[in-house]
Amino acid sequence: MGRTIGQAAAELGVEAHVLRHWEDVGALAVPRDASGYRSYDDHALEQARTVLKLRRVGLSLPEITAAMSPKKATAQAVVKAKIEALETEVVHRRRAISFLRHTVECRHRYLDECPDCASFAREA
Incomplete structure (x- = not known):
C-alpha cells in the first residue's frame, strides 16, 4: 500500500512541497x-531517498535528473563531473x-x- 505525500515526507524528513518540486x-x-x-510505494520512496542522498552530496536537481537517467553513460558523465568539481x-x-x-x-x-x-x- 502506498503512502500519502505527507507520510512520505515525514518518513524522509523533508517537507511535502520538496517532494512535489522534485516531481515537477x-x-x-x-x-x-x-x-x-x-501514492508513494516502496519504489517511489526509495527513489526519493536516492534524490535526497544525491542532494546531500551536492548534486543539483538537473544533475540528479541526469544522474538517474536510464542511460548509464549519461549518469556516469554527470557523476564524474561532480567528482571532479568536488x-x-x-x-x-x-x-x-x-x-x-x-x-x-x-x-x-x-x-x-x-x-x-x-x-x-x-594564488588562483
Whole structure:
C-alpha cells in the first residue's frame, strides 16, 4: 500500500512541497492512485531517498535528473563531473585552510606586510 505525500515526507524528513518540486522538475516519478493522488510505494520512496542522498552530496536537481537517467553513460558523465568539481573544491579548501593557519601564526601585524601572505593572495 502506498503512502500519502505527507507520510512520505515525514518518513524522509523533508517537507511535502520538496517532494512535489522534485516531481515537477523530473527528479522523482510518483505513481497516482485511482483518485489522482500521489501514492508513494516502496519504489517511489526509495527513489526519493536516492534524490535526497544525491542532494546531500551536492548534486543539483538537473544533475540528479541526469544522474538517474536510464542511460548509464549519461549518469556516469554527470557523476564524474561532480567528482571532479568536488576534488577541485577540496584543493581550494585546503589552500584556504593553509592560508588561514598562516595568518593566525604570522609574525607580521598586517597581512600585506608578509611575503608569504602576499604569495597566498596571488594564488588562483
